Amino acid sequence: MLGLYGCTVPGTEPDNSWRLVEEGAYAADISPDGQLSVVSGINNGIHVWRYGEAQPLFQWSHQGEGNNLVASVHIGADSQYAVTSDREAFALWSLTSGEPVGFWRIDESTIRDIAVSNQGRGVLVGRSNGKVMYFEPVSGRRIEFLGHQERVNSVDITPNGNYALTGGNDYVAYLWSTQTGQVIHTFTHPSRVTLVALDDAGRYAFTADSQQKSQIWNVQTGEPVSQLQYIARQKIFTDAVFSEDGKYLLTGAPSRRVYVWDVQTGEQVAEWKVAPRENMTPPSAVVYAVGFIDPQHVLSVSSSGLAELWSNSSL
Template identity: 25%
Template sequence: MRKHVVFTILFLLLLSGCSKGLPISEGVVHQFEVEPLLLGQISDDGRLLLTVTASEQVKVWRTASKEIEYQVPQNELLKPVRHALLSKDNRLLIMANYDTLGVWSVSGKTFVHKVQFGGVDPMAAISHIALSPNNGRALVAMTDGSVNMADLNSRLNNRFKPHDRPIDFLSFGNQGELFLTGAQDGKVGLWQFGSPKALFEKEFAHRVTSLSVNQDFSRFFVSDGLNAQHIKTLTRGEEVTQLNYTARFKVFRKALFIPTAELLATSSSKSHLSLWSTQTGDELGTWTIKTQREGATIVSMHATQTGMLYTLNSDAMLESWDLNALKAL
């Protein structure tokens, strides 16, 4: 009986996420900038890496060689740079300040064009941006809860107001027809591009602090502040599971579904990475990321087909994690 109790305690300690019990970090691959990042993104295929520093240096790096692929000239930037992202095919870079969206060609290393956007409230500012997989459509969300649905080819724009507070999350579906929104009013909605009619809406008690969709756009993860964290289905919003953990308070920020396993990776406002079973909602572990400055957080994550997870933090450090070690659990 005593041996059984000891084994159970050791097993629970292993699941607690202590990096000493199950070290899955492979260490820092590279630190791309000396100064901290305002924004950062690992591209969808992991080949490129976008950094926006505190001094508004905007660079696109080749991940493997650690060399600069393209740096946006300072005289072209829409300052202050508040939003930036790489397109799914790595060809385009889009950035926005308070009221203007700009498009750059990464492959052509040139500025393409810029478009001004507004909200229903004339004082509204851009709160989030998204680009469709074929680069033809853009979503420009505003702090008043409105969304601009812009066709970048025809320059046509439809605007509607699905939320009452700033929209912090936007995700396009794989075909660029559907998109998901999440806002500080606690609402999550699924919409068809060009239409103001919701396919479904869910309202939570607190503001949405994390929202992510899986690779085939069939499930999404949402964190309702400190209250509850759910994995739900698209397009009906049905409950799949709810995350389970022992901590009294746990903040959720970035989230990523691991395409090769039934896993969800999440980050916190602190320097922590957590992994979860998407089948049971159980926490498999929480680890501390490598940092240079106190308070550094994860700004982007990328998972490979070989079971590796890469995290980019606000210290511009790219760290690798071997998820294959979790198979023993």
């Protein structure tokens, strides 16, 4: 894989691209196996796509006939359920039947990010007031994590739903138990934490801030593994996924960039540049979601409304 990715350059043409929504997207996620994408379109609601198919599997909507305002999307590690949210409400959906499981409104403060565990058992909701809610739709059990002092920006959950990783404007990311609310590890940053991600196999955590620290941690010990190596004064990331073998971290950015990093060294081993959103001046696009199709191919979905497939062009 290292040899495969070693000679890619910015601006490389994708192997293939598909338009998932017209007029661009607000949010997206790709399943861990790369086979499903859930995309919130600016004009036409939420679409669920299976990789390589010409028509969407399902079309969903929060607001009925009103404007789509869904800005957060997450697919569970087992690809069975997805959660979607706007600022005031979240919905849980079956990816098998396409049917909604439930719809819940949050009155206290706006929703910043969401995540769902396997079989839709647990939903994690990060909010602007610093509180994080863990909620089990079937039992109705609910626990609030009050560790953050300021707005929560990013959340992730382990496949079994037992642990949550959350990061916020208080310069801290916490790994904590959804059963007890107890903090397991504290990851500190010099600026606000903008993105967190967990390895589904339970090996690593990734936390990134608004300036220069983007760190991979050993999730068992809480010790640092590597810091992403880049020269730029700052790098902001919008999505992060670990490869199945644990060797690579795949990230998306608001700068149209998709990167692959070596987990153990933090060195960049690949970079691609997605297509800009149409009629944007200057040309721009935010990479909302990234995923591994297989060890040789990467999929991205961006605010342009396009899914793009990437590999080494010399193969």
